[in-house]
Amino acid sequence: MTQRLLLIAASALALAACASGPNYAARLNSATAEAPFLGAGTPLVSAAQPAGDWWRLYRDPVLDGLVADALSANTDVRVAVGRLQRARALVRQSRAAREPQIGASAGAQVGRSPQAIASGQDGTDLQLDAGLSVAYEVDLAGRIGRSIEAARGDAAAAAFEADAVRVLVVADTTRAYADAAAAAERIAVAQRIVGLLDRSLALTERRRVVGLATGLDTARIAALRDQRQAEVPLLEAERTAALLQLATLTGRAPRDLPAVAAARTDTLALDSPIPVGDGAGLLARRPDVRAAERRLAAATARIGVATADLYPSISLGGSVGGSGTSVSNLFNPVSWLVGPLLNWTVNRSATRARIAAAEADSQVALAQFDGSILTALQETETALSAYQRAQQRRTALASARTQAEAVVRRTRALQREGQISSLELLDAERTFADAEATLAEGEARIVSAQIDLFRALGGNWQG
Numbered sequence: 001m002t003q004r005l006l007l008i009a010a011s012a013l014a015l016a017a018c019a020s021g022p023n024y025a026a027r028l029n030s031a032t033a034e035a036p037f038l039g040a041g042t043p044l045v046s047a048a049q050p051a052g053d054w055w056r057l058y059r060d061p062v063l064d065g066l067v068a069d070a071l072s073a074n075t076d077v078r079v080a081v082g083r084l085q086r087a088r089a090l091v092r093q094s095r096a097a098r099e100p101q102i103g104a105s106a107g108a109q110v111g112r113s114p115q116a117i118a119s120g121q122d123g124t125d126l127q128l129d130a131g132l133s134v135a136y137e138v139d140l141a142g143r144i145g146r147s148i149e150a151a152r153g154d155a156a157a158a159a160f161e162a163d164a165v166r167v168l169v170v171a172d173t174t175r176a177y178a179d180a181a182a183a184a185e186r187i188a189v190a191q192r193i194v195g196l197l198d199r200s201l202a203l204t205e206r207r208r209v210v211g212l213a214t215g216l217d218t219a220r221i222a223a224l225r226d227q228r229q230a231e232v233p234l235l236e237a238e239r240t241a242a243l244l245q246l247a248t249l250t251g252r253a254p255r256d257l258p259a260v261a262a263a264r265t266d267t268l269a270l271d272s273p274i275p276v277g278d279g280a281g282l283l284a285r286r287p288d289v290r291a292a293e294r295r296l297a298a299a300t301a302r303i304g305v306a307t308a309d310l311y312p313s314i315s316l317g318g319s320v321g322g323s324g325t326s327v328s329n330l331f332n333p334v335s336w337l338v339g340p341l342l343n344w345t346v347n348r349s350a351t352r353a354r355i356a357a358a359e360a361d362s363q364v365a366l367a368q369f370d371g372s373i374l375t376a377l378q379e380t381e382t383a384l385s386a387y388q389r390a391q392q393r394r395t396a397l398a399s400a401r402t403q404a405e406a407v408v409r410r411t412r413a414l415q416r417e418g419q420i421s422s423l424e425l426l427d428a429e430r431t432f433a434d435a436e437a438t439l440a441e442g443e444a445r446i447v448s449a450q451i452d453l454f455r456a457l458g459g460n461w462q463g
Helices: 002-015 054-058 061-073 075-096 114-119 143-209 215-249 279-285 287-310 348-416 422-457
Strands: 101-111 125-138 313-324 335-343
Touching: 054 061, 054 143, 054 422, 061 075, 061 143, 075 143, 143 215, 143 287, 143 422, 215 422, 279 287, 279 348, 287 348, 348 422
Parallel strands: none
Antiparallel strands: 101 125, 125 313, 313 335
């Protein structure tokens, strides 16, 4: 009998090396996806692979500190880390199925037995019971192995999803800081324009006093001046909103945001091309693509988990125990059992339905993985194009601003000489004010386009 049990156990252990379901193989990306970007052939970008800490390219220590605060205290990051820890705990739980399951039991009962009552005996009886059991499931069809494989895939996906949250938080933190700085610069530009219009208004008023200008000329310049002054509160509201968002992103209440975060009054700028790499580097770096690939691996493993139910499940186990009226005779005699336990589900329809559902989940995961690749490429190409167009727009705006400033200087000189009217000067002042404000807005848009590009390129997180 013992030899037969050992033979069954050995046969089961030999079959344990088999794993049900398909083996997952990492998908290879097409040559098209791994090619250089369409928008990479400009001096604004380089073919070097981008670094994970891209915000340091702005060379702003204050920004560096705010990003570090966000990565450690942001609530979204903390949620993502908590989900990662849960996924890793489930991996440990899956691994525990390969360990022997040991159980112990003990009990004590006091009472009168039916025999004692029938015989008229007085008093009570004490009954002690104790036992120890050991069970080990032989992974005959690889169910446990596939379960561990699926849990590992989920944990890896959770890690990459946490990285995706970090990429988003860093981008939002940098954007909020950049928006606050750009708004401060636009406020300064607006105030400078108001100051120029104040001087123009004073000059026109002096000319009106001596009869060289009319009250209508003065009213027109005063109206333009008030229009520009009305823009300042709106810009101040934008700056305040950016600073409040920055406080939230760094895990602070609004009043706890350090004053240094609002100290910068000029727009962020880069002094070197942006490294963008190529499609192959992007797909290896983007955390959402990596997470989708690991979800696909987990879904494939779950096909094996479902398929394993088609095969018998074998457990090897044994137990030892005893029963007595006192500790001295508890294990006299000792009872014991040892042997295999075979379970096999006869109803296969439900099992095959679960296999079909797992295969459908795998197809969904595959489509999501392919979609993540296409989305990554599309977002990067779009961000590259937007950045290039923003730079082209900024160049044109800078030229227009320079020309408008020259026109204003020439117009003022001609008005002082009495060669042109105040209305012509007003038109020149209005054109210059528009060019100055639009250029400041164009500078802010460039930074926003840069951040969009950095976000599309993903991060390269370690740990």
